[in-house]
Amino acid sequence: MSAVSAVQWDEAYNFAYLDEQTKRMIRRTILKAIAIPGYQVPFGGREMPLAYGWGTGGVQVTASVIGPDDTLKVIDQGADDTTNAVSIRRFFERVAGVETTETTEDADIIQTRHRIPEFPLREGQVLVYQVPQPEPLRKLEPRETETRKMHGYAEYGLMSVRLYEDIARYGHIATTYSYPVMVNGRYLMSPSPIPKFDNPKMENNPAIQLFGAGREKRIYAIPPYTQVKSLDFDDHPFKVQTWKECCALCGAKSSYLDEVILDDRGGRMFVCSDTNFCEDRRAKGHTGPLGADPAALAFAHKEPAQ
Amino acid sequence: MTIMISVAELSKNFVLHTQGGTVIPVFENLSLDVNAGECVCLHGPSGSGKSSLLRSLYANYKPTSGSISVAHEGGWVDLTKAEPYKIVEVRRQTVGYVSQFLRVIPRVPALEVVAEPAKLVGLPAQAAEEKAKSLLSRLNIPERLWSIAPATFSGGEQQRVNIARGFVRDYPVLLLDEPTASLDAANRQVVIELILEAKARGTAIVGIFHDAEVREAVADRLFEVMAFQRSAA
Amino acid sequence: MSAVMQMEKAERRPLLRVSHLTKSYGEVTGCRDINFTLYPGEVIGIVGESGSGKSTLLNVLSAQMQPTSGTVEYDLKHRGMSDIFTLSEPERRKLMRTDWGIVHQNPRDGLRMEVSAGGNVGERLMAIGARHYGDIRAAGLDWLAKVELDTTRIDDRPKTFSGGMQQRLQIARNLVTNPRLVFMDEPTGGLDVSVQARLLDLLRGLVRELGIAAIIVTHDLAVVRLLADRLMVMRRGEVVEAGLTDQVLDDPHHPYTQLLVSSVLQV
Numbered sequence: 001m002s003a004v005s006a007v008q009w010d011e012a013y014n015f016a017y018l019d020e021q022t023k024r025m026i027r028r029t030i031l032k033a034i035a036i037p038g039y040q041v042p043f044g045g046r047e048m049p050l051a052y053g054w055g056t057g058g059v060q061v062t063a064s065v066i067g068p069d070d071t072l073k074v075i076d077q078g079a080d081d082t083t084n085a086v087s088i089r090r091f092f093e094r095v096a097g098v099e100t101t102e103t104t105e106d107a108d109i110i111q112t113r114h115r116i117p118e119f120p121l122r123e124g125q126v127l128v129y130q131v132p133q134p135e136p137l138r139k140l141e142p143r144e145t146e147t148r149k150m151h152g153y154a155e156y157g158l159m160s161v162r163l164y165e166d167i168a169r170y171g172h173i174a175t176t177y178s179y180p181v182m183v184n185g186r187y188l189m190s191p192s193p194i195p196k197f198d199n200p201k202m203e204n205n206p207a208i209q210l211f212g213a214g215r216e217k218r219i220y221a222i223p224p225y226t227q228v229k230s231l232d233f234d235d236h237p238f239k240v241q242t243w244k245e246c247c248a249l250c251g252a253k254s255s256y257l258d259e260v261i262l263d264d265r266g267g268r269m270f271v272c273s274d275t276n277f278c279e280d281r282r283a284k285g286h287t288g289p290l291g292a293d294p295a296a297l298a299f300a301h302k303e304p305a306q
Numbered sequence: 307m308t309i310m311i312s313v314a315e316l317s318k319n320f321v322l323h324t325q326g327g328t329v330i331p332v333f334e335n336l337s338l339d340v341n342a343g344e345c346v347c348l349h350g351p352s353g354s355g356k357s358s359l360l361r362s363l364y365a366n367y368k369p370t371s372g373s374i375s376v377a378h379e380g381g382w383v384d385l386t387k388a389e390p391y392k393i394v395e396v397r398r399q400t401v402g403y404v405s406q407f408l409r410v411i412p413r414v415p416a417l418e419v420v421a422e423p424a425k426l427v428g429l430p431a432q433a434a435e436e437k438a439k440s441l442l443s444r445l446n447i448p449e450r451l452w453s454i455a456p457a458t459f460s461g462g463e464q465q466r467v468n469i470a471r472g473f474v475r476d477y478p479v480l481l482l483d484e485p486t487a488s489l490d491a492a493n494r495q496v497v498i499e500l501i502l503e504a505k506a507r508g509t510a511i512v513g514i515f516h517d518a519e520v521r522e523a524v525a526d527r528l529f530e531v532m533a534f535q536r537s538a539a
Numbered sequence: 540m541s542a543v544m545q546m547e548k549a550e551r552r553p554l555l556r557v558s559h560l561t562k563s564y565g566e567v568t569g570c571r572d573i574n575f576t577l578y579p580g581e582v583i584g585i586v587g588e589s590g591s592g593k594s595t596l597l598n599v600l601s602a603q604m605q606p607t608s609g610t611v612e613y614d615l616k617h618r619g620m621s622d623i624f625t626l627s628e629p630e631r632r633k634l635m636r637t638d639w640g641i642v643h644q645n646p647r648d649g650l651r652m653e654v655s656a657g658g659n660v661g662e663r664l665m666a667i668g669a670r671h672y673g674d675i676r677a678a679g680l681d682w683l684a685k686v687e688l689d690t691t692r693i694d695d696r697p698k699t700f701s702g703g704m705q706q707r708l709q710i711a712r713n714l715v716t717n718p719r720l721v722f723m724d725e726p727t728g729g730l731d732v733s734v735q736a737r738l739l740d741l742l743r744g745l746v747r748e749l750g751i752a753a754i755i756v757t758h759d760l761a762v763v764r765l766l767a768d769r770l771m772v773m774r775r776g777e778v779v780e781a782g783l784t785d786q787v788l789d790d791p792h793h794p795y796t797q798l799l800v801s802s803v804l805q806v
Contacts, residue, residue, distance in 0.1 A: 140651070140653075140654070149628070149632075152629075153628070153629035153632060155629075155632065155666060157662055157663070157664075157665040157666025157667070158662065158665075158666075160665035160669075160670065161651075161654055161658045161661065161662050161665060164657070164658050164661055164665065164672065164675060164676075165654060165655060165658050167672050168655055168657055168658065168676070168693070168694045169655075169694065232670075233670050233671060233672040233675075234670050234671045234672075235671050235672050235673050236672050320790075321792070322797070323793075323794030323797050323798070324794070324797050324798055324801055361789070361790075365783065365786065366783075366785050366786060366789055366790065367786070367789065367790040368782070368786055368790050368792065390768065390769045390782060390783045391551065391578045391581060391768070393783055394581075394768055394783070411740065411743070411765065412736040412737070412739070412740050413736070413737065413740045414740065426747075
């Protein structure tokens with residue numbers, strides 16, 4: 001990156017939308033969060049020009065760490081081309097004038113909702129998660145005063161009760177997303193609603209992982225190369241989802257698959273949820289059972305919303 | 307002779323605060339020693355304080371002054387001054403008490419009621435139940451009643467369950483409050499035998515026996531409680 | 540020599556020692572200058588009418604409330620007699636969910652209504668590190684049977700249980716870690732008489748069988764007659780009479796105790 005890039009943004013706004021004092025406050029919060037892996041640090045969340053639940057926490061974190069030379073990637077459920085991802089990408093193009101990309105490898109900052117990219121991240125990258133509910137114990141213990149004490153004293157028996165309930169009711173741990181993890185052997189943490197398939201990617205990841213909850217006004221973090229363990233029982237160990245099918249388009253057997261309905265006659269296929277990963281494989285010549293099917297390709301080549 | 311109970315200068319009166327603080331004196335400066343293997347019959351008309359003395363010996367009533375020493379595990383325990391836990395221990399180990407009426411506990415079967423004191427001092431459950439069964443048989447409680455809670459038993463049956471409970475352990479000291487009051491001749495005879503066997507083992511017994519036949523059969527001496535009523539009462 | 544040693548062995552070591560315990564709410568006294576010692580396996584009843592300070596006392600004894608003055612010492616497993624209010628909060632919370640049990644009058648205060656019966660019983664085990672589902676479930680089934688709950692209902696939520704069943708589940712949830720001391724606040728309050736009798740009998744059996752010490756607050760003299768070795772009678776925040784349960788009930792000395800005992804209706 002050149003030091004004198006000709007960055008242009010809408011000058012009606014401060015760089016990256018937030019004022020400098022707010023960004024400093026959020027950066028201090030982020031530093032504290034990195035210093036205490038998994039601990040939820042409260043911050044003075046601002047009103048953002050999008051509704052709660054659409055990523056206000058993630059956007060504030062991204063706005064505070066992004067610089068003019070950074071390249072941004074935004075994904076929603078793994079896809080770069082969904083409305084939320086496109087809108088947030090445009091938002092930062094406008095208020096920060098930054099480059100954007102769909103390629104995981106090229107991004108400096110990746111803001112995500114509900115997925116971790118399939119391509120491994122590298123040192124220097126920042127993964128920003130949008131978090132609706134930062135408190136993993138909330139459904140079981142409604143009192144914030146009590147959950148804070150539980151974190152303070154590492155009293156996490158209650159979390160196992162939730163997994164126990166799963167096994168008692170379904171015969172196995174049926175929690176498939178927001179699957180709770182212990183960070184650095186100390187703090188219980190909600191990984192945000194990512195599928196448990198992605199949980200193992202959080203451990204020992206070279207990238208910085210930041211979590212922003214806008215409505216709840218909490219930020220937490222996993223520093224690079226940190227131990228992240230998914231909770232389980234000795235006789236019901238943690239397992240990720242697997243599929244009998246491979247990706248219908250690129251033939252991948254090890255990626256997280258979404259089920260897509262193709263028509264109203266029962267036609268369906270399983271495709272990679274990570275669009276960048278899928279396209280990259282197809283560009284390299286991999287193909288799946290429907291790789292040449294026009295209806296299937298219509299999904300693969302759909303244009304980003306205008 | 308081994309003294310098992312030594313009562314010294316014991317006085318008891320009741321103060322009825324709900325009746326304007328009326329003081330009812332019962333006995334005063336009463337002293338009594340009971341030896342091992344001896345049966346002392348508390349004697350006197352109704353209201354002379356026999357029951358109050360017997361209950362004091364079990365630490366159920368709190369005397370106004372004086373002392374009640376009981377030989378307990380190689381030492382002496384003064385029941386008028388002992389800590390509650392000590393009294394519980396004395397009752398468990400040393401002093402048995404057969405009251406006139408059985409305090410029924412819901413759902414606990416007769417056999418369990420009888421066996422409980424033996425289990426509490428560590429007798430294996432089976433041995434305790436064997437002992438309880440043999441006593442219930444001797445006291446003519448039909449076997450079909452053993453597994454039933456005694457709440458629905460007749461007065462005489464309840465009293466026999468109570469007696470069985472009192473004799474299931476070989477207490478060094480046994481207190482008997484009219485144990486034969488509502489029993490027929492045959493069962494009265496069984497109780498007499500049980501008392502004589504206990505005496506032969508060396509149990510010190512203090513009892514109230516209104517029935518002259520029983521009294522003559524078991525008592526070594528009569529103790530006149532009336533003699534200790536306050537003269538100025 | 541051996542007799543002396545035997546005597547010394549018989550002198551038990553206290554489990555809980557309460558000294559000059561006072562709790563005031565500003566000008567109002569909750570309880571004043573309470574002193575007593577509880578030994579292992581002993582059951583003590585605290586009786587008195589509403590507002591006599593018995594619930595305040597229970598809350599302070601069970602560390603749910605700070606006293607204004609005085610001490611509550613407990614024989615901690617690895618430290619011996621320690622004032623529970625000098626413990627750090629996590630130590631105190633750990634004590635409350637391992638070596639102590641607290642049975643609330645309203646089972647809703649002591650149970651998680653959205654968690655299955657088995658999960659309710661297993662929570663304390665998981666809190667102290669149990670991570671084997673099969674073992675936790677086995678313990679849950681065992682305890683449901685001990686408190687006479689239908690074991691086929693292990694996966695049902697307590698909100699589908701009757702009041703008496705909820706109370707028994709609460710007891711199981713507390714006893715699963717084999718506590719040495721259990722606090723009970725009106726354990727039979729709000730239950731039908733027939734259900735009360737069953738619960739009382741169950742409690743009596745468990746307390747004796749497991750050798751648990753208990754402090755039971757109630758206004759029901761029949762409850763203490765059946766369960767308690769000892770009794771404390773409270774009035775206006777003070778203990779007016781204390782002693783063996785049958786002593787206090789059969790030969791009450793204090794005017795208030797006499798009134799209390801004579802006010803019970805005979806059935």
